[in-house]
Amino acid sequence: MAKPKVAFFDFACCEGCQLQVANMGEMLLDVLGAIDVVEFREVMSEIGPDKIDVAIVEGSITDHHAVERIKKIRERASILIAYGACACIGGVNGMKNNFKLDDIRKEVYGKDYKYFDSVETRAVHQVVKVDYKVNGCPVYIPEFVKVLKAALAGLPYEVPDYSVCVECKLNENVCMYDRGLTCLGPVTKAGCNSWCINNNNICYGCRGMVSNPNENGAKDVIAKYNIPMDLVVNKMNMYNKCREIDQREQPKKKH
Amino acid sequence: MQYVTLKKERFDDFISRLAQDKKVVAPVAQDNNAYAFEPVTSGRQIAKDYIPTILPPKKYFMPQYETLATFNIGNGQQMEPVVEYERMILFGVRTCDLAGIQCLNMVFSERPKDHNYLVRKSKIIIIGYECNDYCDEYASCRLVHNHTPNGGYDLFFTDLGDKFIVHINTQAGDEIIEKTKLFEEANEKDLKALEALREKKRKIFANEVPVVHENIPQVFEKSYNSNIWEDLGKKCLSCGNCTNVCPTCYCFDVIDEPNLDLKTGKRYRRWDSCQSETFAKVAGGESFREERAARQRHRYYRKFKYPVDKFARLFCTGCGRCSRTCMAKINLKETVTALVAEQGLTDKKAGKE
Amino acid sequence: MTLKRVILKDSEYEIKRARILRTKQMTETEKYFEIQLPGGESLDHEPGQFVEVSLLGIGEAPISISSSPTKRGSFELVVRDVGKFTGQGGRLTGALHKLEAGDEVGIRGPFGKGFPVRILEGNDLLFVAAGLGVVPLRSLINYVIDNRRDFGKVTILLGCRTPQNMLFADEVNEWNKRLDVNLNCTVDKADPEWKGNVGLITSLIPGVTLEPERTFGVVVGPPIMYKFVIKELLKKQIPERQILLSLERHMKCGLGKCGHCQINDVYCCQDGPVFSYDKTKNFPEAV
Ligand SMILES: Cc1cc2nc3c(=O)[nH]c(=O)nc-3n(C[C@H](O)[C@H](O)[C@H](O)COP(=O)(O)OP(=O)(O)OC[C@H]3O[C@@H](n4cnc5c(N)ncnc54)[C@H](O)[C@@H]3O)c2cc1C
Ligand code: SF4
Ligand code: FES
Numbered sequence: 001m002a003k004p005k006v007a008f009f010d011f012a013c014c015e016g017c018q019l020q021v022a023n024m025g026e027m028l029l030d031v032l033g034a035i036d037v038v039e040f041r042e043v044m045s046e047i048g049p050d051k052i053d054v055a056i057v058e059g060s061i062t063d064h065h066a067v068e069r070i071k072k073i074r075e076r077a078s079i080l081i082a083y084g085a086c087a088c089i090g091g092v093n094g095m096k097n098n099f100k101l102d103d104i105r106k107e108v109y110g111k112d113y114k115y116f117d118s119v120e121t122r123a124v125h126q127v128v129k130v131d132y133k134v135n136g137c138p139v140y141i142p143e144f145v146k147v148l149k150a151a152l153a154g155l156p157y158e159v160p161d162y163s164v165c166v167e168c169k170l171n172e173n174v175c176m177y178d179r180g181l182t183c184l185g186p187v188t189k190a191g192c193n194s195w196c197i198n199n200n201n202i203c204y205g206c207r208g209m210v211s212n213p214n215e216n217g218a219k220d221v222i223a224k225y226n227i228p229m230d231l232v233v234n235k236m237n238m239y240n241k242c243r244e245i246d247q248r249e250q251p252k253k254k255h
Numbered sequence: 256m257q258y259v260t261l262k263k264e265r266f267d268d269f270i271s272r273l274a275q276d277k278k279v280v281a282p283v284a285q286d287n288n289a290y291a292f293e294p295v296t297s298g299r300q301i302a303k304d305y306i307p308t309i310l311p312p313k314k315y316f317m318p319q320y321e322t323l324a325t326f327n328i329g330n331g332q333q334m335e336p337v338v339e340y341e342r343m344i345l346f347g348v349r350t351c352d353l354a355g356i357q358c359l360n361m362v363f364s365e366r367p368k369d370h371n372y373l374v375r376k377s378k379i380i381i382i383g384y385e386c387n388d389y390c391d392e393y394a395s396c397r398l399v400h401n402h403t404p405n406g407g408y409d410l411f412f413t414d415l416g417d418k419f420i421v422h423i424n425t426q427a428g429d430e431i432i433e434k435t436k437l438f439e440e441a442n443e444k445d446l447k448a449l450e451a452l453r454e455k456k457r458k459i460f461a462n463e464v465p466v467v468h469e470n471i472p473q474v475f476e477k478s479y480n481s482n483i484w485e486d487l488g489k490k491c492l493s494c495g496n497c498t499n500v501c502p503t504c505y506c507f508d509v510i511d512e513p514n515l516d517l518k519t520g521k522r523y524r525r526w527d528s529c530q531s532e533t534f535a536k537v538a539g540g541e542s543f544r545e546e547r548a549a550r551q552r553h554r555y556y557r558k559f560k561y562p563v564d565k566f567a568r569l570f571c572t573g574c575g576r577c578s579r580t581c582m583a584k585i586n587l588k589e590t591v592t593a594l595v596a597e598q599g600l601t602d603k604k605a606g607k608e
Numbered sequence: 609m610t611l612k613r614v615i616l617k618d619s620e621y622e623i624k625r626a627r628i629l630r631t632k633q634m635t636e637t638e639k640y641f642e643i644q645l646p647g648g649e650s651l652d653h654e655p656g657q658f659v660e661v662s663l664l665g666i667g668e669a670p671i672s673i674s675s676s677p678t679k680r681g682s683f684e685l686v687v688r689d690v691g692k693f694t695g696q697g698g699r700l701t702g703a704l705h706k707l708e709a710g711d712e713v714g715i716r717g718p719f720g721k722g723f724p725v726r727i728l729e730g731n732d733l734l735f736v737a738a739g740l741g742v743v744p745l746r747s748l749i750n751y752v753i754d755n756r757r758d759f760g761k762v763t764i765l766l767g768c769r770t771p772q773n774m775l776f777a778d779e780v781n782e783w784n785k786r787l788d789v790n791l792n793c794t795v796d797k798a799d800p801e802w803k804g805n806v807g808l809i810t811s812l813i814p815g816v817t818l819e820p821e822r823t824f825g826v827v828v829g830p831p832i833m834y835k836f837v838i839k840e841l842l843k844k845q846i847p848e849r850q851i852l853l854s855l856e857r858h859m860k861c862g863l864g865k866c867g868h869c870q871i872n873d874v875y876c877c878q879d880g881p882v883f884s885y886d887k888t889k890n891f892p893e894a895v
Contacts (some may be wrong), residue, residue: 030515034516105395149513149515153517165494165496166531170525170526173527176288185494187580211532213492214490214491214492216489221492
């Protein structure tokens with residue numbers, strides 16, 4: 001059987017997630033044994049064929065040109081994987097949506113801002129259908145490999161809908177709250193094996209929130225630990241601002 | 256002779272001699288007054304005054320991630336059930352945690368038996384360690400009668416100041432004593448000292464919840480529809496910390512992990528939590544414990560009610576871990592106290608023993 | 609001093625390599641499988657029990673045994689592709705739908721307590737099945753038909769969404785033709801050819817004549833159905849302990865350990881899935 005053709009594409013992002021693939025070391029050989037990379041700007045210059053099996057898309061959609069481009073990629077690809085926080089939840093680019101679009105354009109492009117196109121930042125699934133998501137900023141490579149295997153086997157991959165705390169406890173880390181730090185672990189989706197906390201960093205919520213967080217409960221916790229509320233809101237918005245688009249556009253689901 | 260003593264200056268030697276031919280794990284200090292069972296090779300690595308470790312010793316009996324089988328589907332549904340184990344000595348197990356292991360033993364030896372657990376258990380030697388005083392304000396070991404040892408160990412250490420007095424409970428324990436050659440027979444004075452210590456403990460450890468022990472099941476029989484569960488549900492973030500750190504929570508998920516060849520791989524189990532929303536959800540989205548309040552109630556009932564009916568034993572060991580770890584500050588002592596009060600079963604004489 | 613991995617001989621997680629003998633796409637979302645254990649070994653099940661079906665690398669799921677133990681040499685399952693049916697999940701059931709005769713599946717079991725066949729003997733039986741419920745119930749119905757003399761009056765009430773969704777339509781027809789079985793069907797939505805009833809399954813119950821003290825009501829269907837059907841059966845004066853239900857829960861181990869299927873203090877996988885109503889009414893989490 002021919003190896004599946006896989007292409008990487010990037011949109012608004014730091015390309016750090018693609019770098020993760022390039023940096024993945026030993027596992028990379030195993031992965032390359034299973035797939036045929038046909039397009040990957042970060043490490044090669046070729047442009048891939050018309051039809052590809054798997055498109056791995058990094059970055060969020062921030063202008064009209066990008067909207068058109070992602071639609072074309074969707075047409076070319078049998079399977080589309082959103083790769084990294086920017087692609088999956090809008091990520092830090094979503095912070096733009098805190099401001100009026102024109103104000104942003106003025107701020108960034110100066111008086112000629114009218115010539116520079118911009119749209120509200122969107123996660124990839126807010127523009128085209130996404131088959132798989134690899135959350136995280138950057139992505140956690142073992143999870144990427146898991147998703148890739150699911151995609152190649154034609155199986156669904158469900159991002160765990162429980163909090164980072166679960167994996168963090170299984171790793172027996174000392175809780176950040178015990179150290180007097182705010183950590184978004186309790187309301188953030190697991191799947192990263194609490195990578196940041198394992199390395200003495202707090203969780204910034206880069207994987208997006210669990211689908212039914214206890215928001216009031218979380219507020220109480222924050223108050224109890226004397227953490228200023230706006231600090232937390234800022235932290236959440238840093239990655240999760242585009243969640244508002246989902247809430248706005250999706251028909252209200254039964255909880 | 257059932258009791259021997261070990262001079263404190265020989266303790267380092269004892270641990271190093273043990274570590275010479277077996278893996279030894281014991282509580283090791285982390286930061287922020289947290290402790291974890293970790294491999295050690297000398298007594299100096301072991302924490303002196305440790306509160307219950309972040310994870311209980313159950314992690315050695317049913318590891319967080321445990322391979323159940325390996326497979327190769329290159330030629331059909333071919334699987335090989337496996338057990339992974341390690342011979343080890345678990346040093347420094349508190350009485351609450353000994354009770355926790357006893358609970359898990361019951362669950363996994365009940366038919367259909369869990370041979371993965373039973374094999375692993377048979378490779379572990381347990382050395383208990385007495386608490387002369389409370390670890391902290393979260394513990395409720397007196398409530399569940401686990402502040403003194405109730406068996407479940409091979410050897411049991413009690414600190415008598417300049418030496419340890421050690422109870423030999425099993426042949427395996429005795430072999431350790433013989434082999435390490437560091438112990439002396441306990442004399443009359445040592446035994447008196449142990450007795451005096453236990454007597455003193457009776458005063459220190461006062462029932463943490465004002466209820467007569469025998470009435471605990473009754474409290475839970477009547478509390479199913481209590482509003483207290485709603486209160487807990489409002490606070491709980493469903494993070495699952497409380498169940499993961501619980502020495503008697505043993506729920507798990509079973510997951511297949513193929514390798515990149517998509518042919519070989521393993522089937523493993525991983526700790527799961529009834530606090531997570533997906534735990535009782537079935538395909539199609541229906542969840543049988545949709546409300547956080549119902550999930551919290553389920554957790555408490557799995558400690559104070561259901562196992563009492565099934566195994567005639569409370570599955571709360573009093574270790575206090577769930578309360579210590581909960582950032583929403585859901586506190587087991589407070590919850591049980593409130594339930595007891597609501598049922599009018601508060602023991603007026605409590606705390607005056 | 610290192611981690612050892614050895615083969616575990618008596619593992620409860622060991623699967624048997626079973627072969628698919630025959631498949632049939634019954635509806636758009638339901639597929640039938642006839643399965644044989646290695647060497648034609650008997651599954652030795654009771655009606656109402658289930659097996660854990662495995663595809664290694666994909667997962668495992670509990671599936672009711674649809675054939676009667678009187679059928680020897682092979683057994684039958686019907687699997688709903690839940691991903692297609694509900695639009696979410698469906699990891700294993702979706703993969704099962706891709707299999708054909710000759711393919712292998714892993715089987716563990718049978719598990720659980722099925723219908724109390726001995727206790728049912730000599731009594732009248734009222735079967736009530738909606739949706740997929742007919743799949744496990746068929747095991748008992750065919751068992752009763754194969755031992756027809758041992759049971760009293762037999763009444764079968766079936767409900768499904770549309771006539772096209774009717775499972776085992778040919779067999780239902782056969783049951784209907786028998787003089788020793790009373791059968792009545794209803795659909796949520798009829799088509800022009802449909803001659804039966806239209807409406808909820810509960811609407812069929814008042815019309816049944818029965819002697820309550822010697823009748824067992826056996827009910828299997830989607831979770832929401834139970835409350836309403838039980839109410840109707842109680843109205844008919846059927847004693848609580850003679851109402852039998854088969855409950856569905858999330859399951860993983862089938863061994864009473866993993867906790868997923870727990871309903872208050874019972875494990876659906878070991879203590880059930882069949883329970884009598886006088887038991888489940890004491891479990892607030894049951895229906
Ligand atoms: C006793 C019993 C008998 C059943 N009999 C049948 C039958 O005859 N035919 C049929 O089509 N279906 C039956 N089901 C339902 C079937 O088990 C689920 O549809 C199936 O588990 C979904 O698995 P999945 O991997 O395709 O779905 P996913 O949504 O990917 O679920 C993942 C896993 O969650 C668990 N799970 C999810 N939904 C259920 C559920 N409803 N019940 C139990 N576990 C679940 C399973 O472990 C499953 O593998 C029965 C369920 C039970 C409890
Ligand atoms: S630790 Fe606290 S917040 Fe987390 S699930 Fe348990 S009770 Fe809820
Ligand atoms: S399925 Fe695991 S306990 Fe019932």
